[in-house]
Structure formats: structure tokens, C-alpha cells
Amino acid sequence: MSEKLEQLLWRIADTLRGKMDADDFRDYILGFIFYKYLSERMHAYADEVLEPDGITYLDIDEDNKQDKLILEHVREEAIDALGYFLKPSELFGALASRTNAEGKAHFILADLSRILTNIEQSTMGTASEEEFSHLFEDLDLSSSKLGKTENEKNELIVRIMQQLDQVDFDLDNPKNDILGDAYEYLIGKFASGAGKKAGEFYTPQQVSMVLARLVTVGKTKLKNVYDPTCGSGSLLLRVAREVGQKNVGKIYGQESNPTTYNLCRMNMIMHNVHYKKFDIKNEDTLERPAHLDLRFEAIVANPPFSAEWSASPLFMSDDRYAPYGRLAPKSTADFAFVQHMVHQLDDKGTMACVLPHGVLFRGGAEGHIREYLIKEKNCLDAIIGLPSNIFYGTGIPTCIMVMKKKREHSDNVLFIDASQHFEKVKTQNVLRPQDIDKIIDTYKARRAEDKYSYTATLEEIAENDYNLNIPRYVDTFEEEEAVNLKAVAKELKKLDAGMKATDATIEKFCKELGIESPF
Incomplete structure (x- = not known):
């Protein structure tokens, strides 16, 4: 992202800073960015449709009878190709530039609210209805956080829109994803300031990259990819980017938080994922799984660490959990997510999931499930220890579990201790490109390296009572100087x-x- 664009985005953020917390102004700014994106896509597509007629979209007179027929033709084409429709007068730039004779901004609140509603209504009864439904519900234009009076609210929104209207997203350049990158950048920046809530919607890019590269080792195509706790969708998009978006059949995800669910759908659309190529659901994955009949070639996830779940006895008859004979504890759902993902993993697929270190050694039901996964299913392929303080809002050390149902190396499990390989950036630990490369190269080669990695036989793991704590296998002891x-x-x-x-x-x-x- 250019420095100029970054500065502009933060100037817009500063316009709202002090009026509301990070979560709120994230929703406003990203909502406006999304509206601008839809407008620019609509404008560019309409100009393309109208090119044979020698006119542009802004040439159309919406009150002219003949032009109304042309507009209807554009609408039909846009609904099929883009999934939504905007009139020329409803475009972001048209609204942002409205001024009166004295050059002062018009009152646009009512029109803006109507336009956002129209975008959603334009999809009703079409194939894209579910993908666009309630997308703008978190953009509350009546909120007192925007100002005490309607005029104050209007002035603030006009100022934001006019600032954002200066940004050129260069949609004609197929190699450019300025808007999508800006969107992810803002999500990441707001995550870093949103404390514990950050984990609800964002996985740091370097962690996403590790997971994406792990599940795509040796692959140039994927029939599908799935994230059961998809947050803002950045992890799914990273996997698609790894093999090329055109080489992914379909993207699936589920997210329980309605606001984050909206962010995810926006993120998909703004990264040019066609509405027919993604299926994101707003439900609790453990309690009400939406894609249970499907099997996935790639599964990635960063579930909420040690979250509570119902652990209802009824789940003992659920195919996801019944074979294990035990349910994950009510207070720590980590293994419930693992069991769910293993159940949905394709026989030729790979799953990579971030989890707290406790899953490696906690006993009771979790110890039983861990033993079943290794002894009976033999699907654990690798354990990778990550540095502490790498996630926003929590400093706890985490690990990645890599699972495969049909493993090439079925007689061992690879352990990697990458916990000491990072760079400290301000208060956050960050994996550098060379740290990521080392993890992936070690995983591919299943290479044992002193103080870093070790391939443990299943017999060794059994001798350790299926305790997977990394120091049991990777000797990181540094002998003190004599x-x-x-x-x-x-x-x-x-x-x-x-x-x-x-x-x-x-x-x-x-x-x-x-x-x-x-x-």
C-alpha cells in the first residue's frame, strides 16, 4: 500500500477518533470503503456494457424514457455479473460531490441511507441475495456518536466521504488490489487497538501465511477451502492467494459474530471473489454447523482460544464426536473445533489450525481425544510451536496442529519449535519471511534439526502418554558456558x-x- 493512501486512511480514522471506540470506527470506515468499492465496480462495469453504444454511465439521464430502458438493460447485466446494482446518481462519487450554489455540502444522510438500502434490495430474489443481505446493518447513520444534531452527523459523513473520494483504487489494473489491501490493512490496524476482541475477526498476516502455505504444500489447485471460524475471512483469502484465486473451486466459511460475518462477506467481494464462489454462513459452528455434508481439501482455522461451548450429551450421537467416546470440556472447546474439522476434512486434504499450547498436554477428556486422534485415527502430521505475543490481545504461546487423514509419513509426527524465531516490533512479536520459510521448508523435508525440529515415532509419543508438549521432543536446553x-x-x-x-x-x-x- 502506498504511503499516501495509508496517510489518507488514517486521516479519515482521525476524523472519527475520540467520538467512538476502535470497533465502531472500524465499522464506519470499512462500510464507506465497501460502498465506494461497489460504486467503482458498478461504474466500470456499466461503462463496459455501454461502450458499444458510444456512451458512458454518467451520460444517462435517469428521468429520460429512452435512458430508463438502457438503465434497465444495465441493471439486468449487473445483477448477473456483479450481484447488485447502483444507478448513476447513487454512485459514491456522485453523492460525495453534491454541493449547493455556495459550494457547501448538501444534506445527504437520507439519500445515503436510501442508497445503502437500495443496494441490498437490488439483490432480492436473485442468486446473490444471501451474499448481500444486511451487509450495511452496522453502518448506523442515526447514531449519536456521529454528532448531536442531524447537521453535525451530515457534516462528519460528508467530510469522510469527500476524503475517501480522493483515493484512486485503480480497478482497471487486474494486478492491483489497492482497495482489498487497504481493507485488510485497516482490519489489522484496528485489531491491534481492539484488545481481546481482535481475535474475533482477525488473524495476523504472517500467521495466515504459515497456515495457507501448510495446506497448499505440493498443490496448485484446490477444489475448495473451509474455515469454521472465519472471522473477517483474511485466512481464507490468503489460501486462495497462495494457489491463485482462479484455481480455487469454492470458498466456505462460518462465523458466529454478525458484525464479523458482514466484514467477511465484504472482504470476499472486495477481493473480487464472485458471489457464486463463496458461501459464508452466520451461525455457531459447533452447535449448528452449516456445511456438514461437505468435505474439504484445505481447512484452516484460528478458533477462539479455550472458548466455552454447551458440551451437550446430545453430541455423543453426533458423527463428529461419537467415535471418540468423550466430549471436549465445556470450558475449553479447543478439541471440539479440532474434531469438527477432522470430520469435514477430505481424505486427500490438509488441515492447519492455531490452538493454545494447553491442547498439547492437558489431561482428562482432552488427553483421551488427543490419544484417539493419534492412536486410532493417526491423522496428526505435525505440531509447530509459535512465538508468544504474536496475536493481538493475548500474549499466550500458541501452536499449529497439522492434520491429514491419509499421511505419507504415517509412522511419525514432526515437531517444530519456532518459538524463538521472530522479530519484536513495538509490543508485538512478528514472524519474519525467513522464519516462515524455515517452518515451511522444515515441514516439507520433515527435517530434524538440533534445537529446532524432531520427528518422533508413534512409539515415542505413546511412551510419553500422548503428551505432545514440544520440549519433550525438541531439546531446546542451552548449556551454560563453563x-x-x-x-x-x-x-x-x-x-x-x-x-x-x-x-x-x-x-x-x-x-x-x-x-x-x-x-
Whole structure:
């Protein structure tokens, strides 16, 4: 992203800063960015449709009878190709530039609210209805956070739109994804300031990259990819980018938070994922799974760490959990997510999931599930320890579990300790490109390296009672440098002699001053 664009986006953020918290102004700014994106896509597509007629979209007079027929033709084409429709007068730029004779901004709140509603309504009864439904519900134009009076709210929104209207998203350049990158950048920036809530919607890009590269090792195409806790969708998009978006059959995800669910759908659309090529659902994945009849070639996830779930006894008859004979504890749903993903994993697929370190060694039901996954299913392919303080809002150390149903190396499990390979950036630890490359290269080669990685046989893991704590397998002990006792003794004698000389000097001064010596 260019420095100019970054500065502009943060200037817009500063316009709202102080009026609302990070979560709120994230929703407003990203909502406006999305509206601008839809407008520019609509404008560019309409111009393309109208090119044979020698006119542009802005040439159309919406009140002219003949032009209305042309507009209807454009609408039909746009609904099929883009999934939505905007009139020329409803475009972002047209609204942002409205001024009166004195050059002052018109009151646009009512029109803006109507336009956002029209975008959603344009999809009703069409194939894209579900993908666009309620997308703008978090963009509350009546909120008192925008101002006490309607005029104050209007002035603020006009100022934001006019600032954003200066950004050229260069949609004609197929290699450019300025808007999508800006969108992800803002999500990441707001995540870093949103504390514990950040984990609800964002996975740091370097972690996303590790997961994406793990599930695409040796693959140039994927029939599908799935994230059961997809947040803003950045992880799914990273996987698609890894093999090329055109080489992914369909993207699936599920997200329980309605606001984050909206962010995810916006993110998909703004990264040019056609509405027919993604299926994101707003439901609790464990309680009401939406894609249970499907199997996925690639599964990635960053589930909420040690979240609560119902752990209802009814799940003992659920195919996802029944074979294990035990359910994950009500207070820690980590393994419930793992079991769900393993169930949905294709026989030739790979799953990579971020989890807290506790899943590696906690006992009880979790120990039982862990043993079943290794002993009975033999689907655990690798454990990768990540640095602590790598996620926004939590400093706990985490790991990645890599699962495969049909493993090439079925007689061992690879352990990688990447916890000491990072760069500290301000208060956050960050994986550098060379750190990511080292993880992936080690995974591909299943290479054992002193202090870094080890391939443990299934017998070794059984001998450790299926405890997967990484230090049991990767020896990270650093031997302390040998102490030269003779040199230490010599230094002590030298210090002692110096102290005696100092004591004698102090005693001499005391006598000259006629005061009692401390010695």
C-alpha cells in the first residue's frame, strides 16, 4: 500500500477518533470503503456494457424514457455479473460531490441511507441475495456518536466521504488490489487497538501465511477451502492467494459474530471473489454447523482460544464426536473445533489450525481425544510451536496442529519449535519471511534439526502418554558456558585487595577529621 493512501486512511480514522471506540470506527470506515468499492465496480462495469453504444454511465439521464430502458438493460447485466446494482446518481462519487450554489455540502444522510438500502434490495430474489443481505446493518447513520444534531452527523459523513473520494483504487489494473489491501490493512490496524476482541475477526498476516502455505504444500489447485471460524475471512483469502484465486473451486466459511460475518462477506467481494464462489454462513459452528455434508481439501482455522461451548450429551450421537467416546470440556472447546474439522476434512486434504499450547498436554477428556486422534485415527502430521505475543490481545504461546487423514509419513509426527524465531516490533512479536520459510521448508523435508525440529515415532509419543508438549521432543536446553574457577578466584582476590585499600583511605580521612572510623 502506498504511503499516501495509508496517510489518507488514517486521516479519515482521525476524523472519527475520540467520538467512538476502535470497533465502531472500524465499522464506519470499512462500510464507506465497501460502498465506494461497489460504486467503482458498478461504474466500470456499466461503462463496459455501454461502450458499444458510444456512451458512458454518467451520460444517462435517469428521468429520460429512452435512458430508463438502457438503465434497465444495465441493471439486468449487473445483477448477473456483479450481484447488485447502483444507478448513476447513487454512485459514491456522485453523492460525495453534491454541493449547493455556495459550494457547501448538501444534506445527504437520507439519500445515503436510501442508497445503502437500495443496494441490498437490488439483490432480492436473485442468486446473490444471501451474499448481500444486511451487509450495511452496522453502518448506523442515526447514531449519536456521529454528532448531536442531524447537521453535525451530515457534516462528519460528508467530510469522510469527500476524503475517501480522493483515493484512486485503480480497478482497471487486474494486478492491483489497492482497495482489498487497504481493507485488510485497516482490519489489522484496528485489531491491534481492539484488545481481546481482535481475535474475533482477525488473524495476523504472517500467521495466515504459515497456515495457507501448510495446506497448499505440493498443490496448485484446490477444489475448495473451509474455515469454521472465519472471522473477517483474511485466512481464507490468503489460501486462495497462495494457489491463485482462479484455481480455487469454492470458498466456505462460518462465523458466529454478525458484525464479523458482514466484514467477511465484504472482504470476499472486495477481493473480487464472485458471489457464486463463496458461501459464508452466520451461525455457531459447533452447535449448528452449516456445511456438514461437505468435505474439504484445505481447512484452516484460528478458533477462539479455550472458548466455552454447551458440551451437550446430545453430541455423543453426533458423527463428529461419537467415535471418540468423550466430549471436549465445556470450558475449553479447543478439541471440539479440532474434531469438527477432522470430520469435514477430505481424505486427500490438509488441515492447519492455531490452538493454545494447553491442547498439547492437558489431561482428562482432552488427553483421551488427543490419544484417539493419534492412536486410532493417526491423522496428526505435525505440531509447530509459535512465538508468544504474536496475536493481538493475548500474549499466550500458541501452536499449529497439522492434520491429514491419509499421511505419507504415517509412522511419525514432526515437531517444530519456532518459538524463538521472530522479530519484536513495538509490543508485538512478528514472524519474519525467513522464519516462515524455515517452518515451511522444515515441514516439507520433515527435517530434524538440533534445537529446532524432531520427528518422533508413534512409539515415542505413546511412551510419553500422548503428551505432545514440544520440549519433550525438541531439546531446546542451552548449556551454560563453563565457569573458570581459577579466573573467578583471581578476580575476587583483586577485588578484596581493592576494598582493603579503600578502607585504609577512609580510615585515614576519619583520623584527619577527628571522627570515629567505621572500621
